[in-house]
Amino acid sequence: MITREQSAASPSSTGALLNAQGDRESFVCVDQIINATEVGIVVIDSQQQVVFWNTWIENMSNISQADALHRSLTDLFPTQISPRLINAVDNAISNRFATLISPALNQSPVPIFSSQENRLLNRPIPQMITVKPLSGARGEALCLVQIIDLSQTTKRERVLRKQAREMQQLATQAKEREVFLRTLIDSTIDGVITVDAKGLISTFNPAACQIFHYLTPDILGQPFNLLLSPDNPSISAAEPGTSSILSQLSCNSCLEVEARKYDGTTFPVELSVGSMEIDQQPVYIVSVKDITERKRAEAQIQHIAHHDPLTSLPNRALFQDRLDQAIALAQRNNTLVAVMFLDLDRFKGVNDTLGHHTGDALLKSVSNCLLECTRASDTVARLGGDEFAIIQPDINSIEGAVKLAQKVVSATASAFSIDDKSIQTSTSVGITLFPSDGQDHEQLLKNADTAMYMAKKKGRNNFQFFSREMHEEAQNKLKLEQDLRAALEKSEFFLQYQPKVVLSTGRVGGLEALVRWDHPQRGLVSPGEFIPLSEESGLIVPLGEWVLERACRETQGYIDRGHKNLRVAVNISPVQFQSQGLVESIARILHNTGLSPHHLEIEITENMLMEDVVETARRLRDLSDLGIELSIDDFGTGYSSLGYLKSFPVNTIKIDRSFVKDVVTDKDSAAIVQSIINLGDNLGLKVIAEGVETRDQLQLLRQLGCHEIQGFIFSRPLPAADVESAIARINSCDVIEPNATTHRWRVLGEA
Amino acid sequence: MNLPATTLSGLQEDAITELLNIGIGQAAGALSEIMGEEVSLTIPLMEFLPNTGAAQGVSTEPSDIVAGIQQRFEGTFQGAALLLFQESDCMQLVRALLHDTVPLAELSELEEEALAEIGNIVLNACLGSIANILGSSIQSSLPLYIHGKFDEVLKTTDMATEISSLLYIRVEFQMPTRCIGGYVVFVFDTVSMIRFTENVDNFLRSIKPPDNVLAGPIGGKL
Numbered sequence: 025m026i027t028r029e030q031s032a033a034s035p036s037s038t039g040a041l042l043n044a045q046g047d048r049e050s051f052v053c054v055d056q057i058i059n060a061t062e063v064g065i066v067v068i069d070s071q072q073q074v075v076f077w078n079t080w081i082e083n084m085s086n087i088s089q090a091d092a093l094h095r096s097l098t099d100l101f102p103t104q105i106s107p108r109l110i111n112a113v114d115n116a117i118s119n120r121f122a123t124l125i126s127p128a129l130n131q132s133p134v135p136i137f138s139s140q141e142n143r144l145l146n147r148p149i150p151q152m153i154t155v156k157p158l159s160g161a162r163g164e165a166l167c168l169v170q171i172i173d174l175s176q177t178t179k180r181e182r183v184l185r186k187q188a189r190e191m192q193q194l195a196t197q198a199k200e201r202e203v204f205l206r207t208l209i210d211s212t213i214d215g216v217i218t219v220d221a222k223g224l225i226s227t228f229n230p231a232a233c234q235i236f237h238y239l240t241p242d243i244l245g246q247p248f249n250l251l252l253s254p255d256n257p258s259i260s261a262a263e264p265g266t267s268s269i270l271s272q273l274s275c276n277s278c279l280e281v282e283a284r285k286y287d288g289t290t291f292p293v294e295l296s297v298g299s300m301e302i303d304q305q306p307v308y309i310v311s312v313k314d315i316t317e318r319k320r321a322e323a324q325i326q327h328i329a330h331h332d333p334l335t336s337l338p339n340r341a342l343f344q345d346r347l348d349q350a351i352a353l354a355q356r357n358n359t360l361v362a363v364m365f366l367d368l369d370r371f372k373g374v375n376d377t378l379g380h381h382t383g384d385a386l387l388k389s390v391s392n393c394l395l396e397c398t399r400a401s402d403t404v405a406r407l408g409g410d411e412f413a414i415i416q417p418d419i420n421s422i423e424g425a426v427k428l429a430q431k432v433v434s435a436t437a438s439a440f441s442i443d444d445k446s447i448q449t450s451t452s453v454g455i456t457l458f459p460s461d462g463q464d465h466e467q468l469l470k471n472a473d474t475a476m477y478m479a480k481k482k483g484r485n486n487f488q489f490f491s492r493e494m495h496e497e498a499q500n501k502l503k504l505e506q507d508l509r510a511a512l513e514k515s516e517f518f519l520q521y522q523p524k525v526v527l528s529t530g531r532v533g534g535l536e537a538l539v540r541w542d543h544p545q546r547g548l549v550s551p552g553e554f555i556p557l558s559e560e561s562g563l564i565v566p567l568g569e570w571v572l573e574r575a576c577r578e579t580q581g582y583i584d585r586g587h588k589n590l591r592v593a594v595n596i597s598p599v600q601f602q603s604q605g606l607v608e609s610i611a612r613i614l615h616n617t618g619l620s621p622h623h624l625e626i627e628i629t630e631n632m633l634m635e636d637v638v639e640t641a642r643r644l645r646d647l648s649d650l651g652i653e654l655s656i657d658d659f660g661t662g663y664s665s666l667g668y669l670k671s672f673p674v675n676t677i678k679i680d681r682s683f684v685k686d687v688v689t690d691k692d693s694a695a696i697v698q699s700i701i702n703l704g705d706n707l708g709l710k711v712i713a714e715g716v717e718t719r720d721q722l723q724l725l726r727q728l729g730c731h732e733i734q735g736f737i738f739s740r741p742l743p744a745a746d747v748e749s750a751i752a753r754i755n756s757c758d759v760i761e762p763n764a765t766t767h768r769w770r771v772l773g774e775a
Numbered sequence: 776m777n778l779p780a781t782t783l784s785g786l787q788e789d790a791i792t793e794l795l796n797i798g799i800g801q802a803a804g805a806l807s808e809i810m811g812e813e814v815s816l817t818i819p820l821m822e823f824l825p826n827t828g829a830a831q832g833v834s835t836e837p838s839d840i841v842a843g844i845q846q847r848f849e850g851t852f853q854g855a856a857l858l859l860f861q862e863s864d865c866m867q868l869v870r871a872l873l874h875d876t877v878p879l880a881e882l883s884e885l886e887e888e889a890l891a892e893i894g895n896i897v898l899n900a901c902l903g904s905i906a907n908i909l910g911s912s913i914q915s916s917l918p919l920y921i922h923g924k925f926d927e928v929l930k931t932t933d934m935a936t937e938i939s940s941l942l943y944i945r946v947e948f949q950m951p952t953r954c955i956g957g958y959v960v961f962v963f964d965t966v967s968m969i970r971f972t973e974n975v976d977n978f979l980r981s982i983k984p985p986d987n988v989l990a991g992p993i994g995g996k997l
Contacts, residue, residue, distance in 0.1 A: 108805070119903055120850075120914040124895045126888035128873055129809045152888055154917055174885070181883050 064136065064151075064171030070117050070164060072096040081171065084136035084149065106132035109169070112155035116167040125153040127174050134171055150178035215312035219248045221305040235293070235314045237286040248310070253282035253290040280315065291316045332406040334384055335391035343405035343413055347465040350403075350417035351458050361458035362416040362425035365472035366394070366432065369450040369484040371410035382442050386449065389440045397431045413469065422457065422489075423560055426498045429453050429487035437485055452479035453487035461490045505561055507543060508554055512566060516542050519574050520741035521592070523750060524712060524734045527726050532751045534591035534625065536714075536734060537575035538741050539567070559599045568600040569609055576617035576624060578744045583623065587751060593625040593655060598632050602639075607646045614650070621651030627678070629657045633668065641672055648673035655712075660700055670707060677704050679730070681715030688720045694728070701729045787975050792821055794978075795944060795959075798904025802897045809892075810872055812951055816897070820945035842866075842882070842922040843957065844894025845931060848902055851911035851974065852967030855932035856902060857921070858894040858946070860957040865890065868948060868955045882920075891918040897946065901959055909974040932962050 058065055059079035067076035077092040085092075087100060097105050097113070108130070112123035127133070127150045134151060137143040151171050158166035209216045215232030219225055225248055228240045236243070236251055243250075283293040294313040299306050330342035338346065350361045368390060375383035387410065394404045394412060403415040416428055436451040454475025462468035475490040482488065489495035511517060521535040541549040558564045572594055579592040600606065614621055626647055633640055633656065644654055655676035656669075660683055679700050686693040697713070704711035713725050716735030725733060739750050799816045806814040843859035860868060869886045872893060882890065895918040906913040921928050942961035947954055963971055 108809075115899065115903070119899075119906065120912070121899045121903060122846075122895075122915050122917045123899065124888070124892050124918050126885070126892040128885045128889040129892050131809075156917065157914060174888075177884050181885050184883065 062173065064134075064169075066092075066097075066169040066171070067158065068097070068113055068117075068167045068169060069160070070166070072098075072113065074100070075166070081136065084138070084171075085134075086137075086143070101135055104132060104135045106130060106134075108132075109134070109153060109155070112153075113167045113169065116155050116157040117165045120157040120165070122157065123155040125155070127152055127178060136171065138173075138175060150174045215310075215314075217248070217251075217310045217312060219308040219310060221307070223247050223249065225251075226307070232312060235285075235312055236283070248308075251283055253284045255290070256281050283312070283314075292319050335388055335406050337391050337395075337412075338403060338405040340405065340407050343403060343407065343415070344465045344469075346403045346405075347415050347468065350415050351464070353418055354458055357418060359418045359420055360422070360425075361468075362414075362419060362428070363456045363458070363461075363468045363472045364414040364416070364425075364429060364432070364487070365454040365456075365469065365476040366412040366414065366436075366451050367476050367480070368410040368412075368436070369452055369480070371449070374447060374449070378442075378445070378447070382445070382447070385442045386440055386447055389442065390436060390449070390451075393435050393440075394432065397428065397435050402428075413472070422494060422498055423501060425455055425457065425489075426502060429455055430502075433485060433487055450485035452476050452484050454479055454490065455487055456490045457494065460494065501557065504549075504554065505557055508541075508558055508561065508563055511541060511543075512563070512570060514544075516544065517567070517570060518542065518743070519571065519578065520743055521578075521747050522734055522741040523739045523747075523754060524593075524732050525738050525754060526732050527730060530757065531755045533589065533732060534593060535579065535747065536593040536595075536627070536741075537571065537579075538595075539571050555597065559597055562599075564597050564599045565603050568597065569613070572610060573613050573617065576613055576619040578747075579623060580617050580619045582748060582751075583619075585748065587748070590751075591623050591625050591653065592619075593627050595627045595657065598629070598635070601628055601632055601643065602636075607643065607650070610647065610652070611650055622653065625653040625655050625676070627655045627657045630659050630661060633672065637668060641668075644672050644674070660696055666703070674709060676710040676712060678712045678714055678734075684713045684715045684721060684725070684735075687713075688718070688724055694724070697725070697730075698728050704731075705729065786979060787972065788821060790975055790979055791942075792818060794904050794908050795821070795901055797908070798900035798902075799897070799946070801903075802900035805896045805900075806872075806893065806948075809896075810950075815949045817947050817949065818944055819947060820943075822943050824941055824943055839925055840923065841925050841928055842890075842920075843928075844891050844898065844918045845921045845928075846895065846898045846902075846918045847916040847932075848913050850906070850913035851909075852913070852963060852970040854961060854963040854967050856898045856915075857928070857932070857960040857962065858897055858957055859925075859928070859960060860955070862922070864955050864957065867953070868893070868957070871950055871953060871955070882922075887920040891920050894918045897959065901944070909978050911974055929962070 058076075061078070062080060063078075064081035064084060065076065065078040066074055066081060069075045073094050073096055074092045075094075077087070077089040079089075082088055082092075085100075092100060098110065106125070108123075108125055109132075112125065115121045115123055130151070130153070133148040134153065135146070135148050136151070137147070138149050142148070150173070152174050154170045154172070156168045156170075158168045160166045209227070209229045212229065213231055215235045216227065216229040217225055217232050218227035225243055225246055228238065228243050230240075232238075233240055278294055278296045280292055280294050282290045284290050292315050294315050296311045298309045298311075300309070301307065330339060330345075331337065332339045347361070347363065353359075354361045368386075371383065371386070374386055387406070391404065391406060391412070394414065398404055398414060398416075401417060403417075405413045405415075407413050414428070414432070416425055419425060432453060433451055436449060439446045439448045441447075454472045454477070456462055456468045456472040456475060458468055461471050471490040475488045479486050479488040489498055518540050520538045520540055522538065523532040524534045524536065525531065526533040539551060539555075541551075541554055543549045555564070558567050575592050575594050579590060582590050596606075610624075610626075614624065648654060653675045654673060655678055656674055657678050658680045659677040660680045677700065679697055683693045683696050683700075687697050688694075701711045703709075710731045711729075712732040712734060713721075713730045714734040716722055716725065716733045716737050718737065721735075722733060722737055738754055742750050795818055799818060803814055803816040806816070840862045841859045842862045842865040843857055845855055845857045847853075847855050866882060869882060869890050873886065873889060898918065899915060902913055902915050905911065919931075921931055942963070944959040944961070945956060946959050947956045
């Protein structure tokens with residue numbers, strides 16, 4: 025192809041070419057060149073007529089040189105010639121100006137074609153036309169028209185433009201897509217946050233701003249964890265500043281977590297996390313939904329589903345659920361569950377005579393009353409109508425249930441003030457106990473219902489246990505407790521004393537005071553029965569004081585009558601020991617009775633030592649400071665730490681009677697007794713064996729090194745009046761001599 | 776060498792402007808025809824500048840990139856005529872002419888050809904007017920696309936060492952949607968410069984009224 029620079033020869037060089045016409049060989053050569061060239065070459069004279077028409081243009085135009093010569097371009101291409109080409113030719117001939125007609129701006133290209141097909145389609149060759157002035161051999165003005173095929177260039181450029189257009193379309197589409205997505209993200213009501221591989225926030229849409237109260241510019245680049253409550257267990261496990269939480273989350277479709285607002289308040293959100301890779305780095309797309317309202321609604325629905333709308337008490341469904349839990353707890357702890365079925369007596373009458381409004385108000389008052397009667401751990405439910413139920417979980421004995429039932433019956437039997445009217449009502453209560461009265465909630469409730477009907481039959485306003493034995497036991501306990509309260513006032517208690525014999529001297533060194541209850545109907549009641557009852561009812565404190573007072577007074581009497589070294593031991597129960605003012609009370613009693621403190625010995629059980637060690641030690645020290653002797657009862661049965669034992673101001677340990685009982689027959693018991701005696705010796709404590717009944721026991725205990733002996737072998741517990749004669753009798757026997765024991769046995773047998 | 780005039784008298788300026796306006800009008804007609812929309816060309820400013828200060832006319836710095844068309848001419852006076860634009864303006868102009876919606880990063884071959892044709896039309900019109908009216912004989916060569924730093928572009932005229940002055944003619948292409956400004960720059964060698972101003976003076980004399988009212992070193996406007 026001829027470039028424009030080559031073809032843009034100066035007018036003078038064109039002249040040089042034409043000057044060679046004289047030389048035939050040169051002319052043939054130049055002629056061949058011109059006809060062989062791939063450019064259309066046309067020379068036009070000042071008459072506008074073609075004087076030269078090369079082979080290329082012949083081929084392309086389908087017009088032979090013979091046909092073209094001496095004709096004008098307008099003549100050759102009558103309809104299709106550009107007026108600009110005509111002007112350019114004119115300009116070259118008359119003004120000697122060169123003209124360029126570029127393909128891009130040429131509306132009417134010269135009709136020359138590269139193929140027959142293009143000719144039929146009238147699709148001329150893309151062409152550049154240059155028009156230049158020439159001078160003929162005689163100096164006449166000529167014009168050179170060159171037509172250059174730009175098909176290749178045009179084609180190349182078309183491809184380039186197509187590519188460029190496609191690129192632009194892609195760019196436009198990408199931009200539109202981005203705007204679309206951005207609008208989508210900006211207008212969605214869910215928070216949309218993107219997080220990069222380092223766990224830093226890279227996108228934060230307006231909804232996220234609303235949810236978290238952050239401004240987008242403030243939060244961008246901050247760690248995503250900032251938006252999560254540190255209390256989330258799964259989040260605290262994740263390293264701060266990493267996206268490990270997100271990689272965890274992206275495995276789940278949806279997760280509820282606690283989120284954190286700008287001001288630090290936390291709230292529940294639902295996260296769904298998607299991940300993708302950009303530049304081979306993970307990017308997490310987090311969609312955040314504030315579910316505060318939903319949670320609230322759920323809780324409300326939950327409450328509605330499980331509570332009675334009138335009283336807000338748990339309904340039957342929740343009651344059953346709680347009872348199932350209580351049963352499971354009781355099975356684990358080996359405790360009891362009491363279930364009470366309550367029915368208001370004659371409630372229908374209230375509804376019928378005073379109307380439903382009053383009836384409803386009464387039910388509300390009753391429910392409040394029941395709540396006041398119960399512990400926080402109990403459940404009060406309304407099962408429907410005037411039926412209520414109570415679960416009393418994790419109780420140790422029937423007494424707890426009895427007390428609550430009593431409380432409920434008496435509280436609901438008082439008049440309720442409704443709308444300025446006083447309404448008298450009462451309640452019948454049926455009680456079942458797990459595990460004895462049923463194994464599941466259905467059975468327990470059904471049987472409680474049955475028990476409640478029994479209560480109705482018994483004249484209402486009372487409670488009934490489902491099982492007869494249970495009911496009788498409960499009734500008996502109640503009766504006994506009532507009697508116990510009266511017993512102090514009626515002076516039904518009295519003391520007995522059991523002597524303690526010092527083995528080294530064979531003489532009585534002390535007495536253990538033991539309380540007895542002479543019940544007017546039942547006769548003597550076992551301390552094992554009434555002591556726990558008095559502890560439960562709180563009667564133990566006045567009873568304990570009475571015992572101390574009595575023991576001190578009577579002992580002082582013995583001392584006054586000559587038994588100078590007598591010391592009395594009084595048992596203190598755990599409840600009494602922990603009661604306020606114990607030490608002051610004892611000091612007052614000593615003062616009132618005139619008994620010297622070292623004549624008093626307080627016995628506490630080994631187990632009491634280990635409860636609240638600090639407080640126990642303080643009390644023991646206070647007592648010791650008064651000058652009172654301290655003794656540990658039932659030693660060997662508890663789990664006292666020997667280290668503590670050393671730090672307590674204890675004087676005596678008393679071997680539990682269970683070891684003494686088998687000391688002769690059982691080697692292990694003997695070994696334990698021996699150990700206790702050795703321990704006492706090492707710690708400088710006196711060791712007493714109680715419950716000694718036989719000569720063999722006595723002999724063995726003496727061999728083992730026991731200091732004192734208490735038991736039937738010397739004396740039963742004796743009424744106060746018989747103590748002095750017993751002391752005299754024991755002191756008169758020689759217990760040091762082994763063979764003397766036979767004699768004593770005989771003596772005791774006579775007593 | 777005697778440098779006769781680096782400035783034109785007001786009368787000369789007015790005369791040249793008048794000459795060029797005629798040619799420019801024809802060029803605008805040709806352009807409108809090619810583009811199928813109204814294009815008008817105006818010459819708001821014309822001045823001679825010394826070679827050294829020439830850069831300021833077209834670009835702020837000699838190293839600024841300019842683009843345009845160069846055409847050589849010879850005859851009564853010889854030199855080069857250039858149509859120059861700031862590079863970005865040049866692209867805008869071509870694309871406005873071609874109604875091209877997909878601009879490429881650089882001018883394509885065909886776009887360069889198109890720009891050459893535009894330059895050819897404008898420069899031929901200017902040269903034609905000058906030649907016709909001054910009765911001079913001028914031949915022009917084909918247009919050549921030029922692109923580069925201003926001072927380098929000037930060197931392509933092969934006359935840089937001989938240039939005494941450049942004739943700057945501000946040309947504005949006003950199209951319906953935009954207006955793009957460029958410069959027609961005539962580069963004369965010293966001899967041609969003298970002949971040119973002589974021809975202008977001759978022309979002025981030929982039309983000067985007999986009472987000589989406009990004589991003077993700096994005449995008023997015609």
